[in-house]
Amino acid sequence: MKKIIVLDIKFTFGETEDIIHPVVLKDDTNMVLIDCGYTGYLMAIERVMEENGLSCKDLTHIVITHQDHDHMGSLLQLKSKYTQVKVVAGKEEAPYISGRLKSLRLQQAEALQPYLPKEQKESGEAFLKILKKVETAEVDIEVQDGDFFNWCGGCTIIGTPGHTPGHISIYMQEEQILIAGDAATIENGELVIANPQFTLNLDKAKESLQKLKTYGAKEIICYHGGIFTS
Numbered sequence: 001m002k003k004i005i006v007l008d009i010k011f012t013f014g015e016t017e018d019i020i021h022p023v024v025l026k027d028d029t030n031m032v033l034i035d036c037g038y039t040g041y042l043m044a045i046e047r048v049m050e051e052n053g054l055s056c057k058d059l060t061h062i063v064i065t066h067q068d069h070d071h072m073g074s075l076l077q078l079k080s081k082y083t084q085v086k087v088v089a090g091k092e093e094a095p096y097i098s099g100r101l102k103s104l105r106l107q108q109a110e111a112l113q114p115y116l117p118k119e120q121k122e123s124g125e126a127f128l129k130i131l132k133k134v135e136t137a138e139v140d141i142e143v144q145d146g147d148f149f150n151w152c153g154g155c156t157i158i159g160t161p162g163h164t165p166g167h168i169s170i171y172m173q174e175e176q177i178l179i180a181g182d183a184a185t186i187e188n189g190e191l192v193i194a195n196p197q198f199t200l201n202l203d204k205a206k207e208s209l210q211k212l213k214t215y216g217a218k219e220i221i222c223y224h225g226g227i228f229t230s
Contacts, residue, residue, distance in 0.1 A: 004172060009048055025172070031061075034063045034170065036071070037074050039074065059085050063089070064089040065181030065183075066090070066182060073135075076137040088140070090142070090159070091143065096136075098138050109128050154172075154173045155171060156171045158215075162199055171215055177219045178217035181222075186225035187225075218230060
């Protein structure tokens with residue numbers, strides 16, 4: 001049995017309600033979680049998995065599309081509790097996810113902090129504290145553009161740099177579904193670059209978005225934004 005399940009994790013940040021969409025790939029042999037939410041979201045992940053008839057005890061892999069805190073925040077908690085899990089990430093992202101190199105998002109935030117307007121400095125400091133609390137975890141399998149896995153009938157890793165240098169997306173061949181992470185989001189019914197203000201290389205992000213569009217996927221699942229149907 002092959003399934004692609006989009007999880008909906010709703011949360012409130014300050015006065016703003018939001019939602020993120022990790023994805024589960026399930027077949028007779030593997031169960032793969034793609035991205036795992038913010039720091040401290042282990043219980044939320046477990047709960048939404050159960051609501052979808054799934055259990056983290058059956059996870060074989062966790063794919064981290066990139067190093068940002070909202071995608072890998074609960075990785076160490078998951079890996080510590082469910083020790084059978086193998087962590088998969090892009091070769092360029094792996095040193096940041098594992099903690100061998102300092103988070104590029106944290107570097108970006110630290111560099112911007114002195115230049116923030118006075119009224120934004122407090123929120124800037126709060127963001128820095130959030131980033132500094134992220135716990136790193138070892139990456140077991142490093143991947144790159146074109147790598148293939150047999151999950152759910154076969155999927156290909158797509159290198160989609162820009163948002164971060166080693167960002168990856170996943171294309172499911174049989175279902176023609178593309179899991180985009182933060183390489184894309186949906187605005188006014190259109191597929192666009194996610195969070196340009198946080199994109200580390202805007203030119204590469206634009207190239208990656210165009211690259212995703214060439215696959216002609218029936219559905220593109222965006223971590224922020226949900227499902228885009230062509």
